Amino acid sequence: MSPLSSSRDKIVDAAERVVIEVGAAHMTLDAVAGKASVSKGGLLYHFASKEALLKAMLERRIQRFRESQEEKSGEFQNGPTREIKAYILSTLGRDRKTDRIGASLLAAIAHNPKLLDPAREDYRRRLSKLIPAGTGFERAAVIVLAVDGLRLLELLSLSPFNENQRKKVMEELLKLADEEIKNGRRNKCDGKDGKITVELKRI
Numbered sequence: 001m002s003p004l005s006s007s008r009d010k011i012v013d014a015a016e017r018v019v020i021e022v023g024a025a026h027m028t029l030d031a032v033a034g035k036a037s038v039s040k041g042g043l044l045y046h047f048a049s050k051e052a053l054l055k056a057m058l059e060r061r062i063q064r065f066r067e068s069q070e071e072k073s074g075e076f077q078n079g080p081t082r083e084i085k086a087y088i089l090s091t092l093g094r095d096r097k098t099d100r101i102g103a104s105l106l107a108a109i110a111h112n113p114k115l116l117d118p119a120r121e122d123y124r125r126r127l128s129k130l131i132p133a134g135t136g137f138e139r140a141a142v143i144v145l146a147v148d149g150l151r152l153l154e155l156l157s158l159s160p161f162n163e164n165q166r167k168k169v170m171e172e173l174l175k176l177a178d179e180e181i182k183n184g185r186r187n188k189c190d191g192k193d194g195k196i197t198v199e200l201k202r203i
Contacts, residue, residue, distance in 0.1 A: 011033075011043055011053070012056050012060055014032050015027065015036075019104045019105070020101060024054060024108035027054075029050055029053070051112065054105065054112075057101070058109075058119060061119075062119055065090060068090040069086050072089045072090045072093075085177045088173050091147050092147060103156065140177075142176075150166075
């Protein structure tokens with residue numbers, strides 16, 4: 001990692017800590033500079049505005065989600081349901097720190113929808129891989145909408161499900177993703193160990 005990349009990541013790390021403490025709406029460049037132990041000028045060299053820093057935080061969320069999805073994808077055999085099952089697990093994997101950051105960023109986005117531009121394009125590309133074009137797209141679309149809906153409810157602290165209920169919902173989504181009707185028969189494409197498992201990560 002180059003010194004410039006290292007300094008940039010250090011500032012984004014500090015911004016995440018500030019957001020967890022006070023929320024994105026109350027984050028200031030001065031507070032981030034203090035948390036990162038850099039001068040205000042040093043921070044402005046990398047991020048000319050609070051908006052630029054928030055955008056970098058969103059881009060980090062997108063990148064880390066991609067990495068998580070790739071990791072989960074490796075847990076399944078090649079097949080037509082591999083990517084959508086990886087999407088379920090990576091989207092609904094619990095990370096309390098990420099939840100707090102995501103919820104705060106959502107509030108900031110509500111005041112500045114342009115911040116969503118990078119995420120919007122990434123989401124379109126993601127859906128083009130998960131939802132097939134033409135006939136047969138309905139099941140995949142319903143699963144993706146259910147996953148994204150649950151994730152949004154959790155970020156807004158509106159989900160009514162406890163951890164056990166949530167686990168059962170995830171297992172049902174995985175089963176739905178696993179069912180393909182071919183020649184009137186249901187075929188299964190399970191994980192490498194032949195089982196579907198859901199892990200609840202707590203931080």
